[in-house]
Amino acid sequence: xPVDPSARVAPTARIHPDAVxxxxxxxxxxxxxxxxxxxxxxxxxxxxxxxxxWTTMGDENEISAGTVLGTDPLDRAFTGERSYxxxxxxNRIREHYTISRGTEPESVTEIGDGNYIMTSGHIAxxxxxxxxxxxxxxxxxxxxxxxxxxxxxxxxxxxxxxSRIGRLAMIGGNTRVNSDAPPFFLYCGFNIEPVGLNLxxxxxxxxxxxxxxxxxxxxxxxxxxxLKLDAALEKIxxxxxxxxxxxLVRFI
Numbered sequence: 001x002p003v004d005p006s007a008r009v010a011p012t013a014r015i016h017p018d019a020v021x022x023x024x025x026x027x028x029x030x031x032x033x034x035x036x037x038x039x040x041x042x043x044x045x046x047x048x049x050x051x052x053x054w055t056t057m058g059d060e061n062e063i064s065a066g067t068v069l070g071t072d073p074l075d076r077a078f079t080g081e082r083s084y085x086x087x088x089x090x091n092r093i094r095e096h097y098t099i100s101r102g103t104e105p106e107s108v109t110e111i112g113d114g115n116y117i118m119t120s121g122h123i124a125x126x127x128x129x130x131x132x133x134x135x136x137x138x139x140x141x142x143x144x145x146x147x148x149x150x151x152x153x154x155x156x157x158x159x160x161x162x163s164r165i166g167r168l169a170m171i172g173g174n175t176r177v178n179s180d181a182p183p184f185f186l187y188c189g190f191n192i193e194p195v196g197l198n199l200x201x202x203x204x205x206x207x208x209x210x211x212x213x214x215x216x217x218x219x220x221x222x223x224x225x226x227l228k229l230d231a232a233l234e235k236i237x238x239x240x241x242x243x244x245x246x247x248l249v250r251f252i
Contacts, residue, residue: 054082054101058089066096073100073125075143081105088113100125150205166251168205170198182251184215194223214240218248
């Protein structure tokens, strides 16, 4: 049965007969669910949520009012072919948000698990968001962007297409990201500039002082030593080869 008997669907909601709605999911007033949509168990869709074709959502997601998921990509190369938006489990997507599906046929925009995506922003086609990230209000994520696990994107940030945000990086408010932001560091300024470690994020993630110290040294080698990039990366690998510094080197 496409709509599980335990799901609660408001009488004003519109669900295509081919859509699949999981157990105990709540579909509120004036939601629209198109065909070829799958929504998992125990999700909550507030009023006026629109889930478009070829969108898949896992369990226990909370989608706030006015959000549109699976929109056609804002890309002039898009030809109308089938592509996908895939959303994992336990995500919170707040009011008036849009997330596009992929541009190329059969391509995917992907959102992982446990993300908190705040109000009035956009994630564009073919982007990949990892797990447990925070994307604050009015941030704009362009196409083909990758945001690794536990990154924090502050309000008003604009991320240029093809940019990458590393694990546990923090991007300060209103920053323009027009290049990659390696993991573990804090960035701010109109043009993205590294200013130190994301110490708050690292400590919240359970990093010990012994794990943080090599990252501090890696930051100094990368951005304060005057070495060229290849030489700085080689020095990090040679002198402080920890799990996290090697992830940093691989990212760059």
